[in-house]
Amino acid sequence: MDGKPPDNFITDQDGAMRQSIQSIFPTTMHRCCRWHIMKKAQEKVGWPLCRNPGLSDDFNKCVDFSFTIDEFEQNWAGLMMKYEAMTHTHFEKLYKYRSTWVPCYFKHRFFPFLQSTQRSEGFNANHILAKEGCNDYRTEHLEIELWSNFPIEKQAYKTYTRDLYRKFREEFELIGRYNAFQVGADIFELRPNQEFVAKYGSQNYLVQARVEEGSYLCECCKMDKDGILCCHILKVFTHIGVDVIPERYLLR
Incomplete structure (x- = not known):
């Protein structure tokens, strides 16, 4: 070290x-x-x-x-x-x-909590999911249907192995469970439009979106934990018209 x-x-x-x-x-x-x-x-x-x-x-x-x-x-x-x-x-x-x-x-309720713990990116996801031989075969030979026509989903489909894309799509499908409201210069609050959202409960979540810097942070910390963007950030993407996922959030 x-x-x-x-x-x-x-x-x-x-x-x-x-x-x-x-x-x-x-x-x-x-x-x-x-x-x-x-x-x-x-x-x-x-x-x-x-x-x-x-x-x-x-x-x-x-x-x-x-x-x-x-x-x-x-x-x-x-x-x-x-x-x-x-x-x-x-x-x-x-x-x-x-x-x-x-x-x-x-972590704290507002965004200073996210500035301090950018851990080794994708530690959990890459350690558990990177079965490269199997995944490469799936990517080459198995087709899977896109859930939407959003450009970011098409980008994920082309970038990820099939197994990782499936996990991305499962998360992306949750964007319809939230409504996005801008509550600050670069802060959005994601409020569930139903009583309970699988994996996330009934809480509201804050997302910091610094579009010019290509920096997006959510207090659920899924990106830090699993190496894949959460539905809250993905919802903000579709809400404000971001069509390309920054490379830093597409871990290899």
Whole structure:
């Protein structure tokens, strides 16, 4: 790493690893792998989950759809009041180390939150989806129907492998679930036009669109997590007439 500490470390919940990272890399942000956290949580709190229908959904909603620290704290307090079975369990240990795994502790409701964590682009998507031999075959030999006539979808079709294009199209099809409203010089608010949108809930989302710079940021952070643009940014594209996806958002 050329003598430079990493920006982020993602590990399981090993205590010795956490202490070592804090000691050797004090400026590095340490995150715990959510998959490991949820797997361990199922083992530790299986009985209260089974005895309390709705707890799992409410817990995930608290974690996934809290956009500020205050909002998360309020939602967590509500969970503790609603489900007495959460007290004196592994949930309390999770809460103690929330700063290493709760997304809202690293993003804020307005756009300063997005300026600080442009992670290694497409880490998750490229690691999981880049099965190049299979994907290249699909791209060469398998046809798939376009969902629309928007130029950006045609561009994605020509650029992505078929498997990645399918994921893009699934996201692009959600643009009809939102209405876009300009609420600032370069800020758009995406408001769902139905009660619940799959993967995104009932929340409004803010998108920063700096068209001249070709820079687009959404507080859902899907691009950072999965390496594919979210339906919120794609909706802004169609709303303001952007016909070409900037190259930086078409990861190879």
